[in-house]
Amino acid sequence: MINKEIIxxxxxxxxxxxxxxxxxxxxxxxxxxxxxxxxxxxALRERYDREDSGISLIAIENAYQLCTKPAFADPxxxxxxxxxxxxxxxxxxxxxAIVAYNQPVTRxxxxxxxxxxxxxxxxxxxxxxxxxxCGTLDAPGRPTLYxxxxxxxxxxxxxxxxxxxxxxxxxxPESGADTASEPExxxxxxxxxxxxxxxxxxxx
Numbered sequence: 001m002i003n004k005e006i007i008x009x010x011x012x013x014x015x016x017x018x019x020x021x022x023x024x025x026x027x028x029x030x031x032x033x034x035x036x037x038x039x040x041x042x043a044l045r046e047r048y049d050r051e052d053s054g055i056s057l058i059a060i061e062n063a064y065q066l067c068t069k070p071a072f073a074d075p076x077x078x079x080x081x082x083x084x085x086x087x088x089x090x091x092x093x094x095x096x097a098i099v100a101y102n103q104p105v106t107r108x109x110x111x112x113x114x115x116x117x118x119x120x121x122x123x124x125x126x127x128x129x130x131x132x133x134c135g136t137l138d139a140p141g142r143p144t145l146y147x148x149x150x151x152x153x154x155x156x157x158x159x160x161x162x163x164x165x166x167x168x169x170x171x172x173p174e175s176g177a178d179t180a181s182e183p184e185x186x187x188x189x190x191x192x193x194x195x196x197x198x199x200x201x202x203x204x
Contacts, residue, residue: 001039002032002036002039002040002043006030006032006036006040007040007043007044009029009030010026010030010037010040010041010044011044011066013026013029013030014057014064014065014066015066018065018066019065020060020061020063020064020065020150021063021064021065022062022063023037023062023063023064024062026040026064041057041059041064044057045057053069054068054069054071054072055067055068055069056068056069058154058159059159060150060153060154060159060160061150061153061159061160063150065154067154091114091121092121092124092125094114095110095114095118095121095122095125096125096130096131096148096152098110098113098114099125099131099146099147099148100148100152100161100164101164103134103145103146103147103148104134104135104145104146104147105145105146105147106137106143106144106145106146107119107122107143107144107146108143110122110146122146126146128151129149129151129152130148130149130151130152130155131146131147131148131149131152132146132147132149133145133146134146134147148161
């Protein structure tokens with residue numbers, strides 16, 4: 001059984017850092033194995049899962065972070081004097097989904113898929129910390145590439161991109177759907193409604 005002092009030390013580290021702490025860093029600091037780290041996190045989750053706890057432990061990619069539970073979002077906002085962030089528009093969710101399922105992508109790719117200028121929406125998602133620049137494409141003009149961030153995962157309640165809802169299947173001729181305007185890449189037929197429901201559930 002894992003030492004209680006190690007569990008307390010892990011809790012202190014996560015609380016003090018605030019931001020996600022990589023698993024390898026935790027193992028190095030606490031001098032424990034991956035299996036022991038899993039035990040530590042299981043113990044912390046058991047502690048935070050109680051109804052009288054306002055904290056939860058979440059996993060983001062290969063890192064852990066302490067967060068307040070969504071149920072207490074309103075009092076936390078009031079304490080921090082934060083305004084409630086309005087839900088993302090359907091167009092913003094569409095751009096976000098295109099990036100999430102095809103990343104890294106350029107703005108030109110996003111606009112090719114949507115058929116409209118998306119500069120404002122891309123910049124807005126960058127400002128919100130949901131997507132970020134991640135390099136440039138090796139092509140004329142060196143266009144900027146965009147990818148989702150850890151904040152995207154956290155806001156939508158995902159541990160990794162592998163937890164994204166599956167993309168919607170392409171319409172078939174038998175379905176009677178008009179495929180003339182469908183993008184060539186099947187990955188851009190995205191489940192926007194699923195992302196929208198996740199956004200509502202996690203109080204973006």
